[in-house]
Amino acid sequence: xxxxxxxxxxxxxxxxxDDGRAETPNSDRVxxxxxxxxxxxxxxxxxxxxxAGYGVAFGVLASQVGLSVAEAALMSALVVAGASQIVAxxxxxxxxxxxxxxxxxxxxxxxxxxxxxxxxxxxxxxxxPKAYGSLFFMxxxxxxxxxxDFRAGNRRGAFLLGSGIAIWTFWVGSTIVGTLAGxxxxxxxxxxxxxxxxxxxxxxxxxxxxxxxTLVPWVISLGxxxxxxxxxxxxxxxxxxxxxxxxxxxxxHDR
Amino acid sequence: MIGDGALxxxxxxxxxxLAMAVITYATKTGGLWLVNRIEMSDRLEAGLSVLxxxxxxxxxxxxxxxxxxxxxxxAALVLAVxxxxxxxxxxxxTGVVSVVVLRGVL
Numbered sequence: 001x002x003x004x005x006x007x008x009x010x011x012x013x014x015x016x017x018d019d020g021r022a023e024t025p026n027s028d029r030v031x032x033x034x035x036x037x038x039x040x041x042x043x044x045x046x047x048x049x050x051x052a053g054y055g056v057a058f059g060v061l062a063s064q065v066g067l068s069v070a071e072a073a074l075m076s077a078l079v080v081a082g083a084s085q086i087v088a089x090x091x092x093x094x095x096x097x098x099x100x101x102x103x104x105x106x107x108x109x110x111x112x113x114x115x116x117x118x119x120x121x122x123x124x125x126x127x128x129p130k131a132y133g134s135l136f137f138m139x140x141x142x143x144x145x146x147x148x149d150f151r152a153g154n155r156r157g158a159f160l161l162g163s164g165i166a167i168w169t170f171w172v173g174s175t176i177v178g179t180l181a182g183x184x185x186x187x188x189x190x191x192x193x194x195x196x197x198x199x200x201x202x203x204x205x206x207x208x209x210x211x212x213x214t215l216v217p218w219v220i221s222l223g224x225x226x227x228x229x230x231x232x233x234x235x236x237x238x239x240x241x242x243x244x245x246x247x248x249x250x251x252x253h254d255r
Numbered sequence: 256m257i258g259d260g261a262l263x264x265x266x267x268x269x270x271x272x273l274a275m276a277v278i279t280y281a282t283k284t285g286g287l288w289l290v291n292r293i294e295m296s297d298r299l300e301a302g303l304s305v306l307x308x309x310x311x312x313x314x315x316x317x318x319x320x321x322x323x324x325x326x327x328x329x330a331a332l333v334l335a336v337x338x339x340x341x342x343x344x345x346x347x348x349t350g351v352v353s354v355v356v357l358r359g360v361l
Binding site for chain 2: 242
């Protein structure tokens with residue numbers, strides 16, 4: 001199957017490569033094609049393997065609170081937001097505390113609104129189904145890789161979708177493995193998987209650094225986030241850090 | 256262990272999962288939906304332009320602050336590899352291996 005798609009892809013490239021090339025000088029253009037999906041997928045596979053470490057941990061937790069394999073897999077397939085899923089199963093009890101779980105899910109995932117907004121310069125050029133369909137697959141890791149790709153000057157609008165499919169596949173698969181394995185699996189921290197997310201973001205920070213103009217918003221974001229993380233529960237600090245930096249930038253724009 | 260229970264779907268659990276999915280999707284799309292609908296001034300665009308870096312720092316700061324010397328050392332190595340090679344794969348591999356080694360040593 002892999003070979004098939006590769007050869008047909010190459011034929012497509014050979015047949016339409018020049019047309020595609022001719023349109024690149026228009027800097028406003030954002031593509032959305034199979035090559036973008038594939039680039040995103042392949043770039044994200046090593047990261048997705050790290051994510052799978054979390055997926056196994058989530059599956060183990062889910063099985064311990066009594067979720068069936070089907071229920072845990074369904075949650076991973078439909079929600080696709082690791083931190084909120086892990087917190088949800090930690091809250092899971094009999095009877096299920098529905099309100100607490102849903103409010104926490106919202107609070108933890110609100111940061112995604114800010115991440116989606118950050119994609120706007122590129123995504124406003126995509127049709128609504130493409131943009132909003134891709135966002136279903138957005139997770140921290142593939143958002144980071146997608147920003148990296150856009151910042152590098154690539155305009156592959158399908159990159160988020162491709163990298164998201166990689167995350168989704170490994171996330172759902174590893175959830176099933178973890179739920180089946182139950183208590184027999186050790187701690188993912190043992191293999192350093194818990195550090196993958198931090199490593200992705202350190203690498204991304206290195207690339208997003210644009211010299212001294214970056215310093216003020218970053219210092220404000222850092223100070224706000226570290227303070228908020230001390231004072232507030234959940235992941236409000238991500239939202240507050242990003243919002244504070246953007247607000248200060250809006251205020252000092254004229255100067 | 257893999258019996259009938261593995262495929263069972265409790266209606267309450269499925270309901271909560273579906274509601275979680277709807278809420279999460281709303282958070283993922285809400286930001287883009289909003290900025291697509293408001294009049295974009297230069298000012299606002301300047302604010303939006305610092306968002307990616309600011310979010311990265313906001314996620315990273317508390318995470319590293321909660322870590323210890325092993326995580327800080329590994330983060331420094333990721334930064335160094337990234338600067339030298341610009342390869343995210345190499346940087347990630349360095350980070351994961353070095354954090355395991357440093358946790359063992361420190």
